[in-house]
Amino acid sequence: MPDVLITVPDVTVMGRWAGRDVRGVARLILHADGIELDNAEIAWRSLSDATLTREQLVLYRTPDALVLHGSTELPRVWAMIVEHACPVPEVTRGLRSLRPQAGPAAEWQTRFLGPLLAARRRVEEPDAPERRVTQLNAAEMADRLQLSIQQWAAQRHPDSPPRRRALEAHLEEGAEGLIARLAELDSAAEALLGAADGSRFLAWRGWTHRLRRVFLEADRAWHAMAPHLTSG
Numbered sequence: 313m314p315d316v317l318i319t320v321p322d323v324t325v326m327g328r329w330a331g332r333d334v335r336g337v338a339r340l341i342l343h344a345d346g347i348e349l350d351n352a353e354i355a356w357r358s359l360s361d362a363t364l365t366r367e368q369l370v371l372y373r374t375p376d377a378l379v380l381h382g383s384t385e386l387p388r389v390w391a392m393i394v395e396h397a398c399p400v401p402e403v404t405r406g407l408r409s410l411r412p413q414a415g416p417a418a419e420w421q422t423r424f425l426g427p428l429l430a431a432r433r434r435v436e437e438p439d440a441p442e443r444r445v446t447q448l449n450a451a452e453m454a455d456r457l458q459l460s461i462q463q464w465a466a467q468r469h470p471d472s473p474p475r476r477r478a479l480e481a482h483l484e485e486g487a488e489g490l491i492a493r494l495a496e497l498d499s500a501a502e503a504l505l506g507a508a509d510g511s512r513f514l515a516w517r518g519w520t521h522r523l524r525r526v527f528l529e530a531d532r533a534w535h536a537m538a539p540h541l542t543s544g
Contacts, residue, residue, distance in 0.1 A: 314344035317392055324382040325349060327370075334378060342392050347371070349378075356397040361512045364390040372510040391438065398444075398516045400436045403527040404429075408535065420541045423460065424534055427453060428527070435523075441516040442505055450498035450526070454491045461487060464541060479540055486536035493529040497522045 320340040327334055329352065338350045347354040354371070361372040368381040369390050380386060434447035461483040469475040500522045504515035 317342040320383050320385045323380050327378040328376045359397045360514050361510045362393045398441050403524050407531040445501040450494040454494040482540040487533050490529045490533040493526045
């Protein structure tokens with residue numbers, strides 16, 4: 313068996329799973345690959361949700377659900393389930409925009425990528441999916457990017473309105489795809505926040521898929537915008 317995270321004996325279980333009725337007392341084991349309830353194996357990826365109330369933990373694999381109660385360890389179990397069933401995927405590996413820049417480009421790179429990287433770190437903190445997605449406000453980030461474009465253009469060409477407008481146009485064109493991906497991420501967050509019990513993990517996976525697309529597009533946008541920010 314993979315490394316065991318926690319073992320909870322004598323958990324009362326009732327519900328329906330894999331097409332069969334389940335009722336009784338079981339030993340609950342969480343390990344690196346998933347959950348074991350006596351002889352039943354539940355992979356992390358197969359869970360569509362897990363909810364916790366004061367007295368019970370409910371595991372979902374649409375359309376089935378299991379209700380667990382009878383142990384004070386259930387809040388700890390729930391936190392581990394959320395951590396392992398709802399990971400944040402690697403979204404920065406291989407991005408060219410993360411390579412250190414030299415000269416003026418370094419400042420622009422930090423100002424462009426800093427808010428997105430800081431939000432990703434907040435999302436990685438353990439918590440319920442619906443609270444984690446609020447740590448990255450995609451609509452606010454898109455508005456901030458558009459404002460930054462105006463500020464960058466004004467900083468580069470404070471005495472030349474025509475050159476300032478031309479730079480704004482180039483930067484807006486470079487950022488267009490990123491703003492579209494941020495809008496998609498915002499819609500995915502709204503879908504998760506409105507998701508019913510039983511489907512939040514599925515909505516989380518949809519959100520993280522769009523998060524990955526945001527970072528890929530940010531990489532492309534930076535390389536489209538950087539030459540205009542650093543040119544004469």
